[in-house]
Structure formats: C-alpha cells, structure tokens
Amino acid sequence: MKQRKVWLAWVLVGVVALAQGAWAQGPGAVRKQVEGSMLVTGMITIRTDGSVATAELDKSDRLPEGIASFVTQVATSWRFEPVLIDGTAREVRTRMSARLLAKPTGDGKMQVSVRSADFGDYEATPVEERISRRSLKPPGYPTTAVRAGAQGTVYLLLKIGRDGTVADVAAEQVNLRVIASESQMRLFRERFARAAIGAAETWTFNPPTRGEAAGQPHWVVRVPVDFDFREKRPYGQWEAYVPGPRERVSWAQQEDRAGFSPDVLADGGVHMEGGKQGPKLLTPLDGV
Structure with missing residues (x-):
C-alpha cells in the first residue's frame, strides 16, 4: 500500500498540465472544482469466497502508462459478497467500469484514485x-x-x-x-x-x-x-x-x-x- 501511495503522488504529469491549462483560463471559484477524469472498463473474476482472482481491462494498450497496473492492483484487492447461484457460492465473471480521478496534491503533482465503480453486467442479462x-x-x-x-x-x-x-x-x-x-x-x-x-x-x-x-x-x-x-469520445484519455x-x-x-x-x-x-x-x-x- 505504501508503494502505491508513493506512485500515486508522482503519476500523471500530463494531467497536471491539462488541469492547470484549464484553470488558467477560468474564473477562480470554478477552477478549484476541476478534476482529471477517466472511465476504465473491463472484466473481473470473483472467486467463491468473494475475492477477485483476475482483472482484465479493455484496450489496456490505450491507457496511459501505469494506469492498467494501478487499476488491476486495486481491483484484485477488492472483496465482494459471495455470489450465490441456486443457493451455492459460485465463481463468476462480471463487467466492471471504474471512474478514475486525478487531483492536485498542492505541490505540482497529482494523486489518482478510484472514485466510483459499477459491476452491473446489463448487456449479459437476456x-x-x-x-x-x-x-x-x-x-x-x-x-x-x-x-x-x-x-x-x-x-x-x-x-x-x-x-x-x-x-x-x-x-x-x-x-x-x-x-x-x-x-x-x-x-x-x-x-x-x-x-x-x-x-x-x-x-x-x-x-x-x-x-x-x-x-x-x-x-x-x-x-x-x-x-x-x-x-x-476517445477511450483511455484524461x-x-x-x-x-x-x-x-x-x-x-x-x-x-x-x-x-x-x-x-x-x-x-x-x-x-x-x-x-x-x-x-x-x-x-x-x-x-
């Protein structure tokens, strides 16, 4: 966890430039509300005990450097309520979409976090x-x-x-x-x-x-x-x-x-x- 926090503090120099460019042009009160945002999608496999076995991201080659490994690391640390099918816990695969945010830390760097996520596999439902x-x-x-x-x-x-x-x-x-x-x-x-x-x-x-x-x-x-x-809108861009x-x-x-x-x-x-x-x-x- 400590290594991940250090990595988060230094990541996304490109987002810093993007956000600062937007702030420089806008009124002060709104500048403070600006966030760097990216939607990442993929599939996760949930074991019978609710832990995550694998996380496979869509178009991972289009994501900025470090983002795929960050999301995979976070996703495989999640734990879910075991999925019951006919009363028995089963291993399942389901869609995942995660909203990533990049916020300034005040020292010219950005911190990345997962703000929200959804695991509803709507299209898989008949x-x-x-x-x-x-x-x-x-x-x-x-x-x-x-x-x-x-x-x-x-x-x-x-x-x-x-x-x-x-x-x-x-x-x-x-x-x-x-x-x-x-x-x-x-x-x-x-x-x-x-x-x-x-x-x-x-x-x-x-x-x-x-x-x-x-x-x-x-x-x-x-x-x-x-x-x-x-x-x-292009996938994998802040x-x-x-x-x-x-x-x-x-x-x-x-x-x-x-x-x-x-x-x-x-x-x-x-x-x-x-x-x-x-x-x-x-x-x-x-x-x-």
Missing part, C-alpha cells in the same frame, strides 16, 4: 428480462453551449411505463467539460439538462417480458447523454471536467450499491436501476 431501447432520438445541441464551446454529460433517470413510453424523467447529474463563471456553469447545466430531458420524453423502450422484473408496474433506468463535438451536484429523485429511491455514482456508467447505455446492479462490494474502492 433482453427479455431487462429494459432495452426501441427508439432513442438524440437531443439537439443547445445553441448557447455551442457558441461557448461547452461540452458535458447529462445522467438521466427515466421512469418507464408498461407500454414502453417515458412516464417521467429527471436529470440526476450534469458534468461539464468547460470552465466558466458559476452563473454560466449553472446555465450550461440547465440547457444541457433541458435538451436531454426534452429528447427523452419522446423515447420508447421494450419492457421485460419475463423474469423478476416483468411484473413490475414501471421500471427506472439510467441513460447517460453526452454532448460532445467529437463523434465519439479529461478535465467539473462534476455537478447529484439530485435525488423521489420516484427513484432504490439504494445504490457501495461506491456507485451515475458518472461511472458508460455513455449511450441503458442501465436498469435496482436488482441488476451486480455483485455487492464489501471493501473500499481503493482496496484493503
């Missing part, structure tokens, strides 16, 4: 047992944000009725990749949220037709909506971003698993809230 997309027309890009060069991600919560239409929708969190005044940041968050919600109100889904979820009166799903000038506050929604009261936050979900996916959250983590995200 399509008949989960909510799946039918028609998801993307939102338009707000003109105000385009003119300012603002980019960001809106994490939506949607209540899906039994006919597959959206009965209610709310923006749970809005993260921005722009530096501006506090009032401008609020404006960008509001415009991105409004655009994402307006599009989501027209979306339709395929409800589950079998399994535990099929008999529910409605379903709650999370859908990240990304506003970016690039066709696809980005400076300002996280927005997380809003609690009255009709979505399912308790999150330890270490979860909306911004750990990959862009473009449809993620069911509740029972499909995957294995339960028992240890801290940064390991034991």
Whole structure:
C-alpha cells in the first residue's frame, strides 16, 4: 500500500498540465472544482469466497502508462459478497467500469484514485428480462453551449411505463467539460439538462417480458447523454471536467450499491436501476 501511495503522488504529469491549462483560463471559484477524469472498463473474476482472482481491462494498450497496473492492483484487492447461484457460492465473471480521478496534491503533482465503480453486467442479462431501447432520438445541441464551446454529460433517470413510453424523467447529474463563471456553469447545466430531458420524453423502450422484473408496474433506468463535438469520445484519455451536484429523485429511491455514482456508467447505455446492479462490494474502492 505504501508503494502505491508513493506512485500515486508522482503519476500523471500530463494531467497536471491539462488541469492547470484549464484553470488558467477560468474564473477562480470554478477552477478549484476541476478534476482529471477517466472511465476504465473491463472484466473481473470473483472467486467463491468473494475475492477477485483476475482483472482484465479493455484496450489496456490505450491507457496511459501505469494506469492498467494501478487499476488491476486495486481491483484484485477488492472483496465482494459471495455470489450465490441456486443457493451455492459460485465463481463468476462480471463487467466492471471504474471512474478514475486525478487531483492536485498542492505541490505540482497529482494523486489518482478510484472514485466510483459499477459491476452491473446489463448487456449479459437476456433482453427479455431487462429494459432495452426501441427508439432513442438524440437531443439537439443547445445553441448557447455551442457558441461557448461547452461540452458535458447529462445522467438521466427515466421512469418507464408498461407500454414502453417515458412516464417521467429527471436529470440526476450534469458534468461539464468547460470552465466558466458559476452563473454560466449553472446555465450550461440547465440547457444541457433541458435538451436531454426534452429528447427523452419522446423515447420508447421494450419492457421485460419475463423474469423478476416483468411484473413490475414501471421500471427506472439510467441513460447517460453526452454532448460532445467529437463523434465519439476517445477511450483511455484524461479529461478535465467539473462534476455537478447529484439530485435525488423521489420516484427513484432504490439504494445504490457501495461506491456507485451515475458518472461511472458508460455513455449511450441503458442501465436498469435496482436488482441488476451486480455483485455487492464489501471493501473500499481503493482496496484493503
């Protein structure tokens, strides 16, 4: 653990330059909120006792030097509640996505940590047992944000009725990749949220037709909506971003698993809230 802390204190000179460049251009109050962020995905194998046997990262050759070994070291120190299948603990493989953060230590260096993680293998669930997309027309890009060069991600919560239409929708969190005044940041968050919600109100889904979820009166799903000038955000690169506050929604009261936050979900996916959250983590995200 001591060696890892030393390594963390010296890693990511490139992120220092990235964040300092963003801070130098923005108002002081917002500069302090900037974080270097990266989403890393892969597979982990959980033993019958809940310990992690292996961690295999997606596209590890695209990750900055040292990041793959850091994430692997942390992941293999995790311990989960044993996964029971028909009452018996079994070894299982499941998807993992982890949100890494790089923060300044005050001496020109950065410290890397795992901020949040998700272990829900949604795509592995048979399509008949989960909510799946039918028609998801993307939102338009707000003109105000385009003119300012603002980019960001809106994490939506949607209540899906039994006919597959959206009965209610709310923006749970809005993260921005722009530096501006506090009032401008609020404006960008509001415009991105409004655009994402307006599009989501027209979306339709395929409800589950079998399994535990099929008999529910409605379903709650999370859908990240990304506003970016690039066709696809590159995997394995640090980005400076300002996280927005997380809003609690009255009709979505399912308790999150330890270490979860909306911004750990990959862009473009449809993620069911509740029972499909995957294995339960028992240890801290940064390991034991």
